[in-house]
Amino acid sequence: MNIVILGSGNVATHFAHNFHNKGHKILQIFSQQKVNAQALAFAVNAEAISNVSEINKEADLYMIVIPDHAIPSxxxxISTAISGIVVHCSGATDIQVLSKFQHYGVLYPPQSISKNDQSDFSLIPFCIEGNDSITFNILMKLxxxxxxxxxACSSSQRLAIHIASVFANNFTNALFQISYDxxxxxxxxxxxIRPIILETAQKVQSKLPSQVQTGPAVRNDEITIKKHLNFISEHDDWKQIYQLLSQEIVKRKS
Known part of the structure; x- marks a missing residue:
């Protein structure tokens, strides 16, 4: 498949390399910063462009891989004269943002992807959506x-996955930072505490989170909870987080 990638950041880089390595042709890499486009384009033998008017109109697939807030603009x-499928890769953006095109869809990876870290696409359950069955089947085949x-994921299902990922990944990482501090x-x-972090992550690979919940809140150990809250009393935000999460655990156990 002949592909144009609009974006040169973390996710765009991994898409470009994965498709290139599987024999797909990356025609162009677009970035408003030409030097960024050039760096990625060189790695996948593509043309670097920095102006939307330069987009090849005969590609099979156009991938918009940029921050969510920049997608609509x-x-x-982008001209509707292009012949291929246009997709974005956002978890929180509805498919209808692309409705001006004849064929459009979504390729969303529910995964935290960094440019300099290896990311094995074969292990990621990408969420695929197409505006019609033909488009969907082409994207699934790709x-x-x-x-x-x-x-297959609808826009509402994809948004649910995105929010769940924020809870499971972004929020837990913020809690790791509080623990570190x-x-x-x-x-x-x-x-x-790295071993206990790893142990918990491993447990939920085969069991439901509710089945492996531990700690003073699940035991309704009010004496220990009060002791903890007193110990971190100088950090009001930590106390609020501790109390809210403890209440959630107690509520689910009752």
């Missing part, structure tokens, strides 16, 4: 070459 500048675990305050290394 970029779409406005993704089968790089991500065979891909699944607390340990640092008492001259303790973060390494001391």
């Amino acid at each position: 970029l779409i406005e500048t 993704m089968a070459t790089v991500a065979p675990k891909s699944i 607390l340990l640092q305050q008492y001259d303790l290394p973060f390494d001391i």
Whole structure:
């Protein structure tokens, strides 16, 4: 398949390399910063462009791989004369933002992807959506070459996955940082809790979170909870987070 990628960041880089390595032709890499487009284009033997008017109109697929807030404005500048399928890769953006095109869809990876880290697409269940059955089937066939675990998802299902990922990934990482800061305050290394973090992550690979919940809240141990809250009393935000999450655990257990 002949592909134009609009974007040169983390996710765009991984898409470009994965498709290129599977024999798909990356025709162009677009970025408003030409130097960024050139760096990625060189790696996948593509043309670097920095003006939307330069987009090849004969590609099979046009991938919009940029921050969510920038998607609508970029779409406005893309000509409807292009012949291929136009997709975005956002979890929180509805498919209808692309409705000006004849064929459009979504290729969303529910995964935190960094440019300099390896990301095995074959392990990621990409969320696929198309504006009609023909478009959907083409996108599924394409993704089968790089991500065979891909699944069909509506825009509402994709948004649910995106929110769930924020809870499971972004929020837990913020809690890791609070844990790190607390340990640092008492001259303790973060390494001391890495094993329990890993243990919990491993448990939920085969069991439901509710089945492996531990801690004072699930035991309704009010004495320990009060002791914890008193210990972190100088951090009002930590106390609020601790209390809210403890209440959620108690509520689910009752």
